Amino acid sequence: MSAVISTPVDLLDESAQLGQIILQSEVFIEYKNARERMDNDAEAQRLITKFSEQKEKYDEVQRFGKYHPDYKTISKEIRTVKREMDMHETVAAYRRAERALEELLNEVCGEVAGIVSPTIKLPGNNPYFENDSSGSCGSGGGCGSGGSCGCS
Structure with missing residues:
Protein backbone atom coordinates (compact mmCIF):
# COMPACT_ATOMS: atom_id res chain seq x y z
CA MET A 1 0.00 0.00 0.00
CA SER A 2 1.28 3.43 -0.85
CA ALA A 3 2.26 5.98 1.76
CA VAL A 4 0.62 9.03 0.16
CA ILE A 5 -3.08 9.18 -0.63
CA SER A 6 -4.05 12.28 -2.56
CA THR A 7 -7.72 11.80 -3.47
CA PRO A 8 -10.82 10.12 -2.07
CA VAL A 9 -10.57 7.60 -4.92
CA ASP A 10 -7.04 6.70 -3.78
CA LEU A 11 -8.36 6.27 -0.25
CA LEU A 12 -11.09 3.93 -1.50
CA ASP A 13 -8.52 1.93 -3.48
CA GLU A 14 -6.29 1.62 -0.43
CA SER A 15 -9.28 0.56 1.68
CA ALA A 16 -10.19 -2.10 -0.88
CA GLN A 17 -6.61 -3.38 -0.80
CA LEU A 18 -6.69 -3.55 2.99
CA GLY A 19 -9.98 -5.43 2.79
CA GLN A 20 -8.45 -7.95 0.38
CA ILE A 21 -5.50 -8.45 2.72
CA ILE A 22 -7.90 -9.19 5.57
CA LEU A 23 -9.92 -11.57 3.38
CA ASP A 39 -23.58 -24.36 8.65
CA ASN A 40 -23.09 -27.96 7.46
CA ASP A 41 -23.45 -29.54 10.92
CA ALA A 42 -27.03 -30.81 11.23
CA GLU A 43 -26.90 -30.99 15.04
CA ALA A 44 -25.55 -27.46 15.32
CA GLN A 45 -28.31 -26.20 13.02
CA ARG A 46 -30.93 -28.05 15.09
CA LEU A 47 -29.59 -26.39 18.26
CA ILE A 48 -29.50 -22.95 16.63
CA THR A 49 -33.10 -23.37 15.43
CA LYS A 50 -34.17 -24.56 18.88
CA PHE A 51 -32.48 -21.52 20.45
CA SER A 52 -34.12 -19.14 17.96
CA GLU A 53 -37.55 -20.58 18.72
CA GLN A 54 -36.92 -20.34 22.45
CA LYS A 55 -35.67 -16.76 22.04
CA GLU A 56 -38.96 -15.76 20.43
CA LYS A 57 -40.79 -17.09 23.50
CA TYR A 58 -38.32 -15.33 25.76
CA ASP A 59 -38.75 -12.01 23.96
CA GLU A 60 -42.52 -12.30 24.36
CA VAL A 61 -42.15 -13.01 28.09
CA GLN A 62 -39.70 -10.11 28.49
CA ARG A 63 -42.39 -7.65 27.44
CA PHE A 64 -44.08 -8.31 30.77
CA GLY A 65 -41.00 -9.22 32.80
CA LYS A 66 -41.37 -11.13 36.03
CA TYR A 67 -45.13 -10.56 35.96
CA HIS A 68 -45.58 -12.98 33.04
CA PRO A 69 -46.85 -16.35 34.32
CA ASP A 70 -44.14 -18.28 32.39
CA TYR A 71 -41.27 -15.91 33.22
CA LYS A 72 -39.24 -18.30 35.39
CA THR A 73 -39.86 -21.32 33.19
CA ILE A 74 -38.98 -19.61 29.91
CA SER A 75 -35.97 -17.83 31.44
CA LYS A 76 -34.58 -21.14 32.70
CA GLU A 77 -35.30 -22.91 29.41
CA ILE A 78 -33.53 -20.28 27.30
CA ARG A 79 -30.42 -20.45 29.49
CA THR A 80 -30.38 -24.24 29.16
CA VAL A 81 -30.90 -24.18 25.38
CA LYS A 82 -28.26 -21.46 24.93
CA ARG A 83 -25.74 -23.36 27.02
CA GLU A 84 -26.41 -26.53 25.00
CA MET A 85 -25.94 -24.59 21.74
CA ASP A 86 -22.81 -22.78 22.95
CA MET A 87 -21.20 -26.02 24.16
CA HIS A 88 -21.59 -27.76 20.79
CA GLU A 89 -18.10 -28.05 19.29
CA THR A 90 -18.75 -26.50 15.85
CA VAL A 91 -20.70 -23.60 17.36
CA ALA A 92 -17.95 -23.01 19.94
CA ALA A 93 -15.27 -23.16 17.23
CA TYR A 94 -17.23 -20.66 15.15
CA ARG A 95 -17.57 -18.30 18.12
CA ARG A 96 -13.83 -18.48 18.80
CA ALA A 97 -13.05 -17.76 15.14
CA GLU A 98 -15.57 -14.93 15.13
CA ARG A 99 -13.94 -13.34 18.20
CA ALA A 100 -10.48 -13.67 16.61
CA LEU A 101 -11.71 -11.92 13.46
CA GLU A 102 -13.38 -9.21 15.51
CA GLU A 103 -10.14 -8.66 17.42
CA LEU A 104 -8.21 -8.36 14.15
CA LEU A 105 -10.71 -5.83 12.77
CA ASN A 106 -10.67 -3.86 16.03
CA GLU A 107 -6.88 -3.79 15.98
CA VAL A 108 -6.84 -2.56 12.38
CA CYS A 109 -9.41 0.14 13.22
CA GLY A 110 -7.34 1.18 16.24
CA GLU A 111 -4.18 1.42 14.15
CA VAL A 112 -5.90 3.51 11.48
CA ALA A 113 -7.50 5.79 14.09
CA GLY A 114 -4.16 6.17 15.90
CA ILE A 115 -2.46 7.21 12.67
CA VAL A 116 -5.12 9.85 12.06
CA SER A 117 -5.00 11.22 15.59
CA PRO A 118 -4.02 9.80 18.99
CA THR A 119 -7.01 11.60 20.55
CA ILE A 120 -9.72 9.90 18.48
CA LYS A 121 -12.24 8.37 20.84
CA LEU A 122 -12.86 4.67 20.37
CA PRO A 123 -14.82 2.17 22.46
CA GLY A 124 -13.16 2.04 25.87
CA ASN A 125 -14.19 -1.47 26.82
CA ASN A 126 -11.86 -3.09 24.29
CA PRO A 127 -8.17 -3.40 25.21
CA TYR A 128 -7.13 -2.72 21.60
CA PHE A 129 -8.63 0.75 21.85
CA GLU A 130 -7.19 1.76 25.18
CA ASN A 131 -5.07 4.88 25.09
CA ASP A 132 -2.06 5.07 27.41
CA SER A 133 -2.37 8.82 27.96
CA SER A 134 -4.58 9.73 30.88
CA GLY A 135 -7.57 11.94 30.34
CA SER A 136 -8.87 10.32 27.19
CA CYS A 137 -12.07 8.37 26.90
CA GLY A 138 -10.18 5.28 25.76
CA SER A 139 -8.29 4.97 29.03
CA GLY A 140 -11.02 3.34 31.03
CA GLY A 141 -14.67 2.90 30.35
CA GLY A 142 -15.47 5.88 28.20
CA CYS A 143 -17.51 8.96 28.96
CA GLY A 144 -19.97 7.02 31.08
CA SER A 145 -17.34 6.55 33.78
CA GLY A 146 -18.54 9.42 35.94
CA GLY A 147 -16.20 12.10 34.69
CA SER A 148 -13.00 10.21 35.48
CA CYS A 149 -12.06 10.11 31.79
CA GLY A 150 -11.54 13.86 31.67
CA CYS A 151 -14.26 14.60 29.14
CA SER A 152 -16.58 17.47 29.70
Missing part, protein backbone atom coordinates in the same frame (compact mmCIF):
# COMPACT_ATOMS: atom_id res chain seq x y z
CA GLN A 24 -6.71 -13.49 2.63
CA SER A 25 -5.58 -13.58 6.27
CA GLU A 26 -5.34 -16.80 8.24
CA VAL A 27 -7.81 -15.38 10.79
CA PHE A 28 -10.48 -14.75 8.15
CA ILE A 29 -9.92 -18.11 6.45
CA GLU A 30 -10.34 -19.89 9.80
CA TYR A 31 -13.52 -17.87 10.43
CA LYS A 32 -14.89 -18.80 7.00
CA ASN A 33 -14.05 -22.49 7.50
CA ALA A 34 -15.57 -22.54 11.00
CA ARG A 35 -18.74 -20.90 9.65
CA GLU A 36 -18.97 -23.46 6.85
CA ARG A 37 -18.48 -26.36 9.30
CA MET A 38 -21.19 -24.97 11.56
Whole structure:
Protein backbone atom coordinates (compact mmCIF):
# COMPACT_ATOMS: atom_id res chain seq x y z
CA MET A 1 0.00 0.00 0.00
CA SER A 2 1.28 3.43 -0.85
CA ALA A 3 2.26 5.98 1.76
CA VAL A 4 0.62 9.03 0.16
CA ILE A 5 -3.08 9.18 -0.63
CA SER A 6 -4.05 12.28 -2.56
CA THR A 7 -7.72 11.80 -3.47
CA PRO A 8 -10.82 10.12 -2.07
CA VAL A 9 -10.57 7.60 -4.92
CA ASP A 10 -7.04 6.70 -3.78
CA LEU A 11 -8.36 6.27 -0.25
CA LEU A 12 -11.09 3.93 -1.50
CA ASP A 13 -8.52 1.93 -3.48
CA GLU A 14 -6.29 1.62 -0.43
CA SER A 15 -9.28 0.56 1.68
CA ALA A 16 -10.19 -2.10 -0.88
CA GLN A 17 -6.61 -3.38 -0.80
CA LEU A 18 -6.69 -3.55 2.99
CA GLY A 19 -9.98 -5.43 2.79
CA GLN A 20 -8.45 -7.95 0.38
CA ILE A 21 -5.50 -8.45 2.72
CA ILE A 22 -7.90 -9.19 5.57
CA LEU A 23 -9.92 -11.57 3.38
CA GLN A 24 -6.71 -13.49 2.63
CA SER A 25 -5.58 -13.58 6.27
CA GLU A 26 -5.34 -16.80 8.24
CA VAL A 27 -7.81 -15.38 10.79
CA PHE A 28 -10.48 -14.75 8.15
CA ILE A 29 -9.92 -18.11 6.45
CA GLU A 30 -10.34 -19.89 9.80
CA TYR A 31 -13.52 -17.87 10.43
CA LYS A 32 -14.89 -18.80 7.00
CA ASN A 33 -14.05 -22.49 7.50
CA ALA A 34 -15.57 -22.54 11.00
CA ARG A 35 -18.74 -20.90 9.65
CA GLU A 36 -18.97 -23.46 6.85
CA ARG A 37 -18.48 -26.36 9.30
CA MET A 38 -21.19 -24.97 11.56
CA ASP A 39 -23.58 -24.36 8.65
CA ASN A 40 -23.09 -27.96 7.46
CA ASP A 41 -23.45 -29.54 10.92
CA ALA A 42 -27.03 -30.81 11.23
CA GLU A 43 -26.90 -30.99 15.04
CA ALA A 44 -25.55 -27.46 15.32
CA GLN A 45 -28.31 -26.20 13.02
CA ARG A 46 -30.93 -28.05 15.09
CA LEU A 47 -29.59 -26.39 18.26
CA ILE A 48 -29.50 -22.95 16.63
CA THR A 49 -33.10 -23.37 15.43
CA LYS A 50 -34.17 -24.56 18.88
CA PHE A 51 -32.48 -21.52 20.45
CA SER A 52 -34.12 -19.14 17.96
CA GLU A 53 -37.55 -20.58 18.72
CA GLN A 54 -36.92 -20.34 22.45
CA LYS A 55 -35.67 -16.76 22.04
CA GLU A 56 -38.96 -15.76 20.43
CA LYS A 57 -40.79 -17.09 23.50
CA TYR A 58 -38.32 -15.33 25.76
CA ASP A 59 -38.75 -12.01 23.96
CA GLU A 60 -42.52 -12.30 24.36
CA VAL A 61 -42.15 -13.01 28.09
CA GLN A 62 -39.70 -10.11 28.49
CA ARG A 63 -42.39 -7.65 27.44
CA PHE A 64 -44.08 -8.31 30.77
CA GLY A 65 -41.00 -9.22 32.80
CA LYS A 66 -41.37 -11.13 36.03
CA TYR A 67 -45.13 -10.56 35.96
CA HIS A 68 -45.58 -12.98 33.04
CA PRO A 69 -46.85 -16.35 34.32
CA ASP A 70 -44.14 -18.28 32.39
CA TYR A 71 -41.27 -15.91 33.22
CA LYS A 72 -39.24 -18.30 35.39
CA THR A 73 -39.86 -21.32 33.19
CA ILE A 74 -38.98 -19.61 29.91
CA SER A 75 -35.97 -17.83 31.44
CA LYS A 76 -34.58 -21.14 32.70
CA GLU A 77 -35.30 -22.91 29.41
CA ILE A 78 -33.53 -20.28 27.30
CA ARG A 79 -30.42 -20.45 29.49
CA THR A 80 -30.38 -24.24 29.16
CA VAL A 81 -30.90 -24.18 25.38
CA LYS A 82 -28.26 -21.46 24.93
CA ARG A 83 -25.74 -23.36 27.02
CA GLU A 84 -26.41 -26.53 25.00
CA MET A 85 -25.94 -24.59 21.74
CA ASP A 86 -22.81 -22.78 22.95
CA MET A 87 -21.20 -26.02 24.16
CA HIS A 88 -21.59 -27.76 20.79
CA GLU A 89 -18.10 -28.05 19.29
CA THR A 90 -18.75 -26.50 15.85
CA VAL A 91 -20.70 -23.60 17.36
CA ALA A 92 -17.95 -23.01 19.94
CA ALA A 93 -15.27 -23.16 17.23
CA TYR A 94 -17.23 -20.66 15.15
CA ARG A 95 -17.57 -18.30 18.12
CA ARG A 96 -13.83 -18.48 18.80
CA ALA A 97 -13.05 -17.76 15.14
CA GLU A 98 -15.57 -14.93 15.13
CA ARG A 99 -13.94 -13.34 18.20
CA ALA A 100 -10.48 -13.67 16.61
CA LEU A 101 -11.71 -11.92 13.46
CA GLU A 102 -13.38 -9.21 15.51
CA GLU A 103 -10.14 -8.66 17.42
CA LEU A 104 -8.21 -8.36 14.15
CA LEU A 105 -10.71 -5.83 12.77
CA ASN A 106 -10.67 -3.86 16.03
CA GLU A 107 -6.88 -3.79 15.98
CA VAL A 108 -6.84 -2.56 12.38
CA CYS A 109 -9.41 0.14 13.22
CA GLY A 110 -7.34 1.18 16.24
CA GLU A 111 -4.18 1.42 14.15
CA VAL A 112 -5.90 3.51 11.48
CA ALA A 113 -7.50 5.79 14.09
CA GLY A 114 -4.16 6.17 15.90
CA ILE A 115 -2.46 7.21 12.67
CA VAL A 116 -5.12 9.85 12.06
CA SER A 117 -5.00 11.22 15.59
CA PRO A 118 -4.02 9.80 18.99
CA THR A 119 -7.01 11.60 20.55
CA ILE A 120 -9.72 9.90 18.48
CA LYS A 121 -12.24 8.37 20.84
CA LEU A 122 -12.86 4.67 20.37
CA PRO A 123 -14.82 2.17 22.46
CA GLY A 124 -13.16 2.04 25.87
CA ASN A 125 -14.19 -1.47 26.82
CA ASN A 126 -11.86 -3.09 24.29
CA PRO A 127 -8.17 -3.40 25.21
CA TYR A 128 -7.13 -2.72 21.60
CA PHE A 129 -8.63 0.75 21.85
CA GLU A 130 -7.19 1.76 25.18
CA ASN A 131 -5.07 4.88 25.09
CA ASP A 132 -2.06 5.07 27.41
CA SER A 133 -2.37 8.82 27.96
CA SER A 134 -4.58 9.73 30.88
CA GLY A 135 -7.57 11.94 30.34
CA SER A 136 -8.87 10.32 27.19
CA CYS A 137 -12.07 8.37 26.90
CA GLY A 138 -10.18 5.28 25.76
CA SER A 139 -8.29 4.97 29.03
CA GLY A 140 -11.02 3.34 31.03
CA GLY A 141 -14.67 2.90 30.35
CA GLY A 142 -15.47 5.88 28.20
CA CYS A 143 -17.51 8.96 28.96
CA GLY A 144 -19.97 7.02 31.08
CA SER A 145 -17.34 6.55 33.78
CA GLY A 146 -18.54 9.42 35.94
CA GLY A 147 -16.20 12.10 34.69
CA SER A 148 -13.00 10.21 35.48
CA CYS A 149 -12.06 10.11 31.79
CA GLY A 150 -11.54 13.86 31.67
CA CYS A 151 -14.26 14.60 29.14
CA SER A 152 -16.58 17.47 29.70
